[in-house]
Each structure stands twice: as structure tokens, then as C-alpha cells.
Amino acid sequence: MAEPSSHKFGQELGKLIEDIVLNDILKPRLLQFVQSKNYYLDWQRTRQARSGKKVTWKDKYDNKHDLDFVIEVDGNDLQLGTPVAFIECAWRRYTKHSKNKAQEIQAAILPIIELHNLSAPFYGAVLAGEFTKPALDQLRNNGFAIIYISYQNVVAAFKKINLDIAFDETTPDITYTIASKKLADLSSSDIKKLGEALILVSKQEIDSFMDTLRNSLERYIAKIILIPLFGTKYEFKRIDDALIELNTLDINRPSGEFERFEVIVDYNNNDTIRATFQDKNSLAAFLRKLKS
Incomplete structure (x- = not known):
């Protein structure tokens, strides 16, 4: 059975946005921070201190979780350090999925925090798309620092490169098919403009997130x-x-x-x-x- 065009487009769009959030918005700021403070930043790539490309940490129940970013003390390419920050990123198109994703992030991160409670790590999430206020409040009430880029702001960012992604469950398949082709044909310049637009609309939340991270790791x-x-x-x-x-x-x-x-x-x-x-x-x- 052929994959619905809407599902295919949603996956492609989500991957693109998560890549921009990870590589263009968050990673440069985290790298700048850790290099100035002699911490070590780990993300999904090859590293001799661990096997494979995934950043995997165990929780207090010995379950493994793949994470987006981990900041370590005394870590380097050859050895794992003590984790002092855990950060996850996620995209969701519809609010009906946001509560489950918030619970999924919480279920992965909090048991890891409990295992490493003696270093009182920072933990945060960068969320884009449709997330309800209760889903966001649930994470904040459990101690997460949050960057939230709303679906409306994502749509506005894509308009900067003349691409309309404001689709819903009633949009015809042919529209999704055309949009998928446009996504695949985006130039590096288009992707850079998207990143700049997303940074612009979320600057206040990004700055607040980084301040919270800095205060957590620079505390005395x-x-x-x-x-x-x-x-x-x-x-x-x-x-x-x-x-x-x-x-x-x-x-x-x-x-x-x-x-x-x-x-x-x-x-x-x-x-x-x-x-x-x-x-x-x-x-x-x-x-x-x-x-x-």
C-alpha cells in the first residue's frame, strides 16, 4: 500500500525543521557556550568514547535513551564525562500528538536525571509545531527549560522562501505531493533563510533558554x-x-x-x-x- 502523501510530507517537513533546530539554532550556541567554559558537548556523530553515532545514556532503571545533546564535565573525544545537561528536540504537527510527545520526553529524561541527581543536571526541550499549553506546562512543571516555536511561526518562516506549508487533514494529496517536491528542491540558501527566520521569531525564548542553562552550569x-x-x-x-x-x-x-x-x-x-x-x-x- 502506497504511503499517503500527507504522511510523507509530514515526515520530510519534520526532519527538515528538526535538522534546522539542531544544527542551525541550537548547536552553534551550545558549542560556543561549552568552549568558553571547558565543558564537552556531545551530539549524534561518531565519537571514540562510545559506540555508534547515537548519544545514548542509561536511566536509573537501566533503560537506554537516545538523546539529541548532552553536555559533560571532564568529557572528551576519548572518554565520557559526568553529564550536567540533557537536551531533546521534537516536532509535532497536530495538538493531538503533543501530549504524548511531552510525556515521551519526560519519561526519557527524568529517570536519567534521577540517576545523576548528585550533579543536579540541567534538562531542556526545544519544541516546534503544535504543542498545547497543558503539554508545555507539564514539561515546565517538571523542571524542563523550554524553547517553543509555534506552528504559526514555522508557517511564517516558510513564507520567507515563498513556500506555503499551512496544510491540514483536508488538504488534497496532490498539494502534499507538490509541496514534498519543493521541500526536496530547497537550496542551502533557502534553508539558511529558514533558520534565520526561525531564530528571529524565537529569539526571546532562545535567549531565556541559554540564560537558564548558563545559570545552572555556572551556579555556585x-x-x-x-x-x-x-x-x-x-x-x-x-x-x-x-x-x-x-x-x-x-x-x-x-x-x-x-x-x-x-x-x-x-x-x-x-x-x-x-x-x-x-x-x-x-x-x-x-x-x-x-x-x-
């Missing part, structure tokens, strides 16, 4: 709280038994053995790391890592 420690916990462990099967024991405890004269260290690290940008360590050596290693 405002306060470190160490809480050594000592005590006697009590276990109960009934709430009433726990309440009875609670009433007999003398909290003014505590006793018991060492249990663990609780650590709270507050940064100037309101990021916080909370961690638990069972011994001094592990805690000292963590603090030295924060210092480096």
Missing part, C-alpha cells in the same frame, strides 16, 4: 548542611504501638548509634542537592567531587 554553592544522625531504631506493626513508644521517648537526652549523614547543598540559583551517606569516606568523596 551558597550553603552546605551536614546532619549526622544517631539513634536507636524502633520497628512496629501497629500505629498504636508506635504512638505509645513515641510518648515514652525522651528527645532531650538522645542516645544510640550512628545511622547516616544527611547532606543538603543549596546553590545560588535555587537548585538543591539532597543526599544520604553511610560513612565519612563516601561523604568526603562526594564533597570533593562538588569542589572539582
